[in-house]
Amino acid sequence: xxxxxxxxxxxxxxxxxxxxxxxxxxxxxxxxxxxxxxxxxxxxxxxxxxxxxxxxxxxxxxxxxxxxxxxxxxxxxxxxxxxxxxxxxxxxxxxxxxxxxxxxxxxxxxxxxxxxxxxxxxxxxxxxxxxxxxxxxxxxxxxxxxxxxxxxxxxxxxxxxxxxxxxxxxxxxxxxxxxxxxxxxxxxxxxxxxxxxxxxxxxxxxxxxxxxxxxxxxxxxxxxxxxxxxxxxxxxxxxxxxxxxxxxxxxxxxxxxxxxxxxxxxxxxxxxxxxxxxxxxxxxxxxxxxxxxxxxxxxxxxxxxxxxxxxxxxxxxxxxxxxxxxxxxxxxx
Amino acid sequence: xxxxxxxxxxxxxxxxxxxxxxxxxxxxxxxxxxxxxxxxxxxxxxxxxxxxxxxxxxxxxxxxxxxxxxxxxxxxxxxxxxxxxxxxxxxxxxxxxxxxxxxxxxxxxxxxxxxxxxxxxxxxxxxxxxxxxxxxxxxxxxxxxxxxxxxxxxxxxxxxxxxxxxxxxxxxxxxxxxxxxxxxxxxxxxxxxxxxxxxxxxxxxxxxxxxxxxxxxxxxxxxxxxxxxxxxxxxxxxxxxxxxxxxxxxxxxxxxxxxxxxxxxxxxxxxxxxxxxxxxxxxxxxxxxxxxxxxxxxxxxxxxxxxxxxxxxxxxxxxxxxxxxxxxxxxxx
Numbered sequence: 270x271x272x273x274x275x276x277x278x279x280x281x282x283x284x285x286x287x288x289x290x291x292x293x294x295x296x297x298x299x300x301x302x303x304x305x306x307x308x309x310x311x312x313x314x315x316x317x318x319x320x321x322x323x324x325x326x327x328x329x330x331x332x333x334x335x336x337x338x339x340x341x342x343x344x345x346x347x348x349x350x351x352x353x354x355x356x357x358x359x360x361x362x363x364x365x366x367x368x369x370x371x372x373x374x375x376x377x378x379x380x381x382x383x384x385x386x387x388x389x390x391x392x393x394x395x396x397x398x399x400x401x402x403x404x405x406x407x408x409x410x411x412x413x414x415x416x417x418x419x420x421x422x423x424x425x426x427x428x429x430x431x432x433x434x435x436x437x438x439x440x441x442x443x444x445x446x447x448x449x450x451x452x453x454x455x456x457x458x459x460x461x462x463x464x465x466x467x468x469x470x471x472x473x474x475x476x477x478x479x480x481x482x483x484x485x486x487x488x489x490x491x492x493x494x495x496x497x498x499x500x501x502x503x504x505x506x507x508x509x510x511x512x513x514x515x516x517x518x519x520x521x522x523x524x525x526x527x528x529x530x531x532x533x534x535x536x537x538x539x540x541x542x543x544x545x546x547x548x549x550x551x552x553x554x555x556x557x558x559x560x561x562x563x564x565x566x567x568x569x570x571x572x573x574x575x576x577x578x579x580x581x582x583x584x585x586x587x588x589x590x591x592x593x594x595x596x597x598x599x600x601x602x
Numbered sequence: 603x604x605x606x607x608x609x610x611x612x613x614x615x616x617x618x619x620x621x622x623x624x625x626x627x628x629x630x631x632x633x634x635x636x637x638x639x640x641x642x643x644x645x646x647x648x649x650x651x652x653x654x655x656x657x658x659x660x661x662x663x664x665x666x667x668x669x670x671x672x673x674x675x676x677x678x679x680x681x682x683x684x685x686x687x688x689x690x691x692x693x694x695x696x697x698x699x700x701x702x703x704x705x706x707x708x709x710x711x712x713x714x715x716x717x718x719x720x721x722x723x724x725x726x727x728x729x730x731x732x733x734x735x736x737x738x739x740x741x742x743x744x745x746x747x748x749x750x751x752x753x754x755x756x757x758x759x760x761x762x763x764x765x766x767x768x769x770x771x772x773x774x775x776x777x778x779x780x781x782x783x784x785x786x787x788x789x790x791x792x793x794x795x796x797x798x799x800x801x802x803x804x805x806x807x808x809x810x811x812x813x814x815x816x817x818x819x820x821x822x823x824x825x826x827x828x829x830x831x832x833x834x835x836x837x838x839x840x841x842x843x844x845x846x847x848x849x850x851x852x853x854x855x856x857x858x859x860x861x862x863x864x865x866x867x868x869x870x871x872x873x874x875x876x877x878x879x880x881x882x883x884x885x886x887x888x889x890x891x892x893x894x895x896x897x898x899x900x901x902x903x904x905x906x907x908x909x910x911x912x913x914x915x916x917x918x919x920x921x922x923x924x925x926x927x928x929x930x931x932x933x934x935x
Contacts (some may be wrong), residue, residue: 279861279882282784284794286647287861287882314619377919391724402919451615452924461617528612528620548881549612549620586710586735591785 271308274599276546276560277553281583281592288597289553291529293544293561294468298476300444302465303540304564306599309465313545314451316459317349318526320407321492321534322442322470323457326434327410328488332417336366343495344502345406349525351505352381352401359502360400363409367416374399375425376408376455383505404455406502411457425457432458438485442470454527464543467532471541474522474534493534496522509555512574513562521567529554535567552594556581560596604641607932609879609893610886614916614925621930622886624862626877626894627801631809633777635798636873637897639932642798646878647784649792650682651859653740654825654867655775655803656790659767660743661821665750669700676828677835678739682858684838685714685734692835693733696742700749707732708758709741709788716838737788739835744790758790765791771818775803787860797876800865804874807855807867826867829855842888845907846895854900862887868900885927889914893929 273290292307302309324346327333342363350356364370379402381387390397399405411424415431424431427450440446443466453459477489496503497519504510510525522534529546531554542561546553559578562568568575583592606623625640635642657679660666675696683689697703712735714720723730732738744757748764757764760783773779776799786792810822829836833847843858855867862879864887875894879886892911895901901908916925
């Protein structure tokens with residue numbers, strides 16, 4: 270039970286103002302740890318960083334094929350999107366193709382992060398819909414899988430066969446029987462695992478081959494490829510997942526999760542990464558994952574998308590440079 | 603150099619999801635520590651939690667009296683406000699009374715937190731002004747003090763006599779020569795001190811008498827009374843400072859600062875409080891200050907404003923209760 274390690278620092282002028290600690294693991298598909306910070310066996314909620322695991326049964330079951338889902342659908346099923354038109358138009362069409370509407374979603378409504386979409390709603394005195402929820406693609410995937418299986422509409426309930434199937438798959442790819450679950454922001458169950466377990470699952474995604482004998486492996490490869498092919502659908506313009514995946518030229522899939530979780534899938538290296546900042550600050554998880562990807566040689570430290578996270582300037586409201594958010598020594602060594 | 607102490611926990615379902623550590627001191631005006639968590643001598647930036655110190659020279663110098671400033675002006679000079687009409691109308695009038703305009707402020711613009719004000723700007727396709735900046739009252743106070751003294755307009759520069767005066771006063775009331783400064787979000791210098799130093803300054807405010815021989819003491823009492831008399835001007839509807847000051851019935855002044863600092867002034871007890879959550883999360887500083895105020899017997903644990911911070915429900919976007927943010931054992935013992 271190692272303590273979490275200092276990972277990210279906010280400096281203002283000559284002084285350290287704030288500091289973020291965390292746990293991180295880089296491992297291969299066998300679970301062998303290549304690098305670790307803090308306690309690999311720390312229990313965490315992966316939150317949205319495990320959406321590609323939650324989408325596995327959709328593809329593995331044959332549902333995605335039966336409904337003709339494209340790479341765009343699969344990218345959205347793994348997404349925490351901005352609620353921009355490029356996301357909501359596609360999810361609305363997907364629902365329509367299923368013979369369903371916004372009302373069939375059970376993710377709840379959310380004001381979109383996308384400025385254009387948000388301002389349009391405010392200016393037309395409209396309320397956000399469930400498709401604006403950053404998880405609406407995941408839920409459209411749930412609805413597709415549930416329809417394929419002929420299951421009932423209560424797909425976010427823990428005892429629904431869809432969630433039980435996800436629980437089984439989640440435990441198998443993390444290599445650890447999940448000790449339980451919590452309710453996620455989108456009202457679906459989120460299964461707990463260790464940082465190590467989550468990294469191992471990512472390594473499974475990294476090693477998965479599109480022509481494997483195993484349907485699960487093929488599903489994992491398809492989801493991974495969808496993420497790197499459509500990084501703008503996985504998050505949105507200006508977001509870390511989108512910008513960093515673009516900066517890595519489609520060679521690495523990454524995914525953020527609420528409360529400062531981040532995962533990465535490195536196919537060429539056969540490695541998976543998972544990290545959790547213990548205080549839940551996204552500014553720190555974005556900085557830490559960038560630092561680890563640089564360390565692993567897959568992200569250019571000089572790329573603007575990297576520098577925006579690894580050495581983010583803290584500006585005053587008049588634009589004066591007041592400080593910097595940067596990785597702590599442990600992530601640079 | 604004690605480590606920071608676990609102060610606030612986020613539980614989701616059966617598991618601890620995130621945790622916040624911090625330093626806190628309760629002391630009297632002599633600097634004697636009554637209670638402490640973590641390292642009292644930890645260096646911090648007080649940020650906006652020390653606005654009442656930055657406003658001291660405005661009152662002590664006689665500028666506030668010469669310009670006929672009321673309690674409302676003084677409350678605004680200590681405020682991190684929401685940019686609601688009750689704030690911006692008053693700051694605009696204040697600037698006009700000085701023969702100045704929004705353009706004389708040097709705080710920069712900020713989208714108001716107040717929903718009504720924000721939506722009005724978006725719907726009219728207008729950009730926010732400097733009066734919308736949460737610090738515009740502090741800056742109007744700076745302009746008043748500068749005008750009274752006949753100083754130049756560059757009042758946010760570190761070598762401007764206004765900032766040098768604040769530096770002197772800041773060091774005196776904290777009982778510690780400040781080791782330096784950083785640039786605050788509003789582009790003004792923010793002087794560093796220790797948690798202990800900041801708490802001692804708050805105890806000076808707590809002990810200050812309106813009829814004291816010392817002009818500084820009278821100034822401190824006037825600012826403290828302005829804060830508790832107009833809690834809605836110090837922050838805004840729904841905000842922790844406003845709601846908790848109301849819940850304490852005007853007996854205690856409190857003030858939040860960016861990067862999770864909080865201060866409290868307890869006149870009846872002659873005590874000052876300062877705390878810093880090391881990761882900078884406001885959700886945690888609000889929870890911790892509420893817990894400490896309950897512990898000190900000045901805030902009712904059962905009051906809705908208290909429960910909203912000390913046991914804040916974490917809800918899913920469909921309104922399901924998914925978890926709770928609550929004080930860690932160290933703040934409850």
